[in-house]
Amino acid sequence: MKSISLIGVPMDLGQMRRGVDMGPSAIRYAGVVERLENIGHTVRDRGDVLIEAAERVQDPSTNLRNLKAVAKGNTELAITVDKVITEGDFPLVLGGDHSIAMGTIAGLARHYSNLGIIWYDAHGDLNTGETSPSGNIHGMPLAVSLGIGHPTLTSIHGDSPKIKPENIVIIGARSLDEGERTLIKEKGIKVYTMHEVDRLGMTQVMDETISYLKEKNLDGVHLSLDLDALDPQEAPGVGTPVPGGATYRESHLAMEMLEESKLITSAEFVEVNPILDEKNKTAATAVALIGSLFGEKLL
Numbered sequence: 001m002k003s004i005s006l007i008g009v010p011m012d013l014g015q016m017r018r019g020v021d022m023g024p025s026a027i028r029y030a031g032v033v034e035r036l037e038n039i040g041h042t043v044r045d046r047g048d049v050l051i052e053a054a055e056r057v058q059d060p061s062t063n064l065r066n067l068k069a070v071a072k073g074n075t076e077l078a079i080t081v082d083k084v085i086t087e088g089d090f091p092l093v094l095g096g097d098h099s100i101a102m103g104t105i106a107g108l109a110r111h112y113s114n115l116g117i118i119w120y121d122a123h124g125d126l127n128t129g130e131t132s133p134s135g136n137i138h139g140m141p142l143a144v145s146l147g148i149g150h151p152t153l154t155s156i157h158g159d160s161p162k163i164k165p166e167n168i169v170i171i172g173a174r175s176l177d178e179g180e181r182t183l184i185k186e187k188g189i190k191v192y193t194m195h196e197v198d199r200l201g202m203t204q205v206m207d208e209t210i211s212y213l214k215e216k217n218l219d220g221v222h223l224s225l226d227l228d229a230l231d232p233q234e235a236p237g238v239g240t241p242v243p244g245g246a247t248y249r250e251s252h253l254a255m256e257m258l259e260e261s262k263l264i265t266s267a268e269f270v271e272v273n274p275i276l277d278e279k280n281k282t283a284a285t286a287v288a289l290i291g292s293l294f295g296e297k298l299l
């Protein structure tokens with residue numbers, strides 16, 4: 001059994017829709033602590049990282065919305081994640097918009113020199129200010145962690161690159177911007193789009209992902225799960241829904257296979273927006289997936 005530290009990150013400055021800052025509360029309300037304790041894990045809820053109420057700003061010269069406030073919140077998060085690992089706990093981060101992956105990975109990078117990343121998402125989140133159609137930083141954290149982007153972001157809690165392109169697997173992609181596609185090809189990032197999920201089935205996608213990562217001699221693997229990877233019918237409470245996503249069942253299978261692989265050393269569940277949700281369905285889905293990732297079994 002694991003000793004898990006929960007870290008809430010009420011961040012909504014990485015995108016424009018209000019409400020995603022309430023994601024951590026919604027996931028707690030959906031019973032995440034009880035769910036993990038029922039499996040037999042020890043859970044320590046560290047509360048929420050402080051995200052200051054910032055005036056929303058758009059600097060046309062950088063095309064990065066709320067740059068300073070996003071960097072500040074992520075620095076706080078990186079410090080917390082760093083500390084949780086030092087204390088020997090498994091960090092489970094609850095978002096908040098996906099810009100918080102920059103902070104989580106920055107904290108992890110102090111402890112793992114060859115970290116693997118599973119990016120379960122409809123999007124690549126590989127934009128920079130130059131390639132982003134929106135200026136929203138939640139579309140950039142994977143690029144930032146690779147050392148690509150504005151220095152205010154790439155320098156959060158230490159120098160970048162914090163991860164290597166060959167250690168990343170993106171699963172569930174179905175919305176990629178031009179610059180992201182170029183970067184994926186240039187860096188040779190492994191991507192299973194929804195086309196591959198349909199064609200191969202989730203079992204093979206996960207089997208291949210797990211073997212691919214096992215060959216890399218990694219010292220840890222981080223799961224960054226954006227709820228918009230799931231189909232909007234099953235996870236409606238997200239800010240940037242894209243039709244044609246992974247089902248609830250496929251996603252459960254993915255979590256169960258990751259649990260069996262024993263590879264995962266940290267995880268985050270992001271983009272839950274209770275204002276856009278239907279009766280907290282998306283937060284409940286997040287909790288159910290967390291259950292599977294941490295070894296919940298029927299029999």
Ligand SMILES: NC(=[NH2+])NCCC[C@H](N)C(=O)O
Pocket residue numbers: 097098099123125127132133134135136138139140175176177226228240271
């Ligand atoms: N974490 C997310 N939901 N990202 C959505 C990003 C959407 C789009 N690619 C953009 O850069 O604006």
Ligand SMILES: [Mn+2]
Pocket residue numbers: 121122123226228229240
């Ligand atoms: Mn997404």
Ligand SMILES: [Mn+2]
Pocket residue numbers: 098121123125138226
């Ligand atoms: Mn994302």
